[in-house]
Amino acid sequence: xxxxxxxxxxxxxxxxxxxxxxxxxxxxxxxxxxxxxxxxxxxxxxxxxxxxxxxxxxxxxxxxxxxxxxxxxxxxxxxxxxxxxxxxxxxxxxxxxxxxxxxxxxxxxxxxxxxxxxxxxx
Amino acid sequence: xxxxxxxxxxxxxxxxxxxxxxxxxxxxxxxxxxxxxxxxxxxxxxxxxxxxxxxxxxxxxxxxxxxxxxxxxxxxxxxxxxxxxxxxxxxxxxxxxxxxxxxxxxxxxxxxxxxxxxxxxxxxxxxxxxxxxxxxxxxxxxxxxxxxxxxx
Numbered sequence: 001x002x003x004x005x006x007x008x009x010x011x012x013x014x015x016x017x018x019x020x021x022x023x024x025x026x027x028x029x030x031x032x033x034x035x036x037x038x039x040x041x042x043x044x045x046x047x048x049x050x051x052x053x054x055x056x057x058x059x060x061x062x063x064x065x066x067x068x069x070x071x072x073x074x075x076x077x078x079x080x081x082x083x084x085x086x087x088x089x090x091x092x093x094x095x096x097x098x099x100x101x102x103x104x105x106x107x108x109x110x111x112x113x114x115x116x117x118x119x120x121x122x
Numbered sequence: 123x124x125x126x127x128x129x130x131x132x133x134x135x136x137x138x139x140x141x142x143x144x145x146x147x148x149x150x151x152x153x154x155x156x157x158x159x160x161x162x163x164x165x166x167x168x169x170x171x172x173x174x175x176x177x178x179x180x181x182x183x184x185x186x187x188x189x190x191x192x193x194x195x196x197x198x199x200x201x202x203x204x205x206x207x208x209x210x211x212x213x214x215x216x217x218x219x220x221x222x223x224x225x226x227x228x229x230x231x232x233x234x235x236x237x238x239x240x241x242x243x244x245x246x247x248x249x250x251x252x253x254x255x256x257x258x259x260x261x262x263x264x265x266x267x268x269x270x271x272x273x274x
């Protein structure tokens with residue numbers, strides 16, 4: 001899975017539906033790269049994810065908590081409307097992650113958080 | 123029943139295939155994209171349950187039609203050790219699969235009908251259904267077809 005570095009931020013773009021083991025691989029990769037690239041923020045783009053079920057939600061929350069312990073904020077972007085509806089009905093939540101509509105908004109959230117400004121999430 | 127699909131569940135890649143199959147059937151049956159995602163998410167949970175608790179099993183998908191509604195039926199079958207207490211398995215927070223025990227209760231909330239049959243030592247079968255109402259036009263067309271059949 002491509003993880004791009006842009007300035008102080010890491011951008012992970014999920015390209016297709018993921019199996020559980022691929023979700024865990026992403027989680028572990030990101031935890032490692034935060035240190036390697038001294039990243040201050042992570043954007044995880046989940047536009048291409050077909051579902052966010054209990055397992056994926058937990059792994060995504062872990063990405064956020066782990067990154068936070070390493071000094072980086074995580075923003076989840078691109079949750080599709082149908083996936084959002086399913087998560088609400090499922091009663092899944094993504095705390096302590098920030099969320100934003102798309103990549104651009106996600107980067108804006110990270111910049112605001114870095115300035116110590118208002119916190120959009122969780 | 124016009125459509126029937128069976129997906130063997132032996133690895134986590136099979137879960138992705140089962141989700142896709144559920145979404146595809148839901149679409150063929152005229153469910154909305156959102157309903158397709160609810161169904162795919164519920165399938166994901168029951169498929170994981172098969173892998174974690176039994177190691178292997180299968181997911182059967184088929185359609186069901188009634189006068190006023192169409193339905194999709196998902197049957198997840200395994201031949202694992204069975205669930206000791208079905209009631210407990212459906213409580214939030216139960217379970218040991220690393221999903222915080224939200225899997226089955228969550229799947230139940232996503233579907234319209236949800237039943238578990240489990241015999242300790244002889245596997246578990248989860249049956250889930252989701253319905254959508256026939257729209258009025260569809261109903262009229264069907265009623266006309268039936269009248270024509272009676273006259274023919």
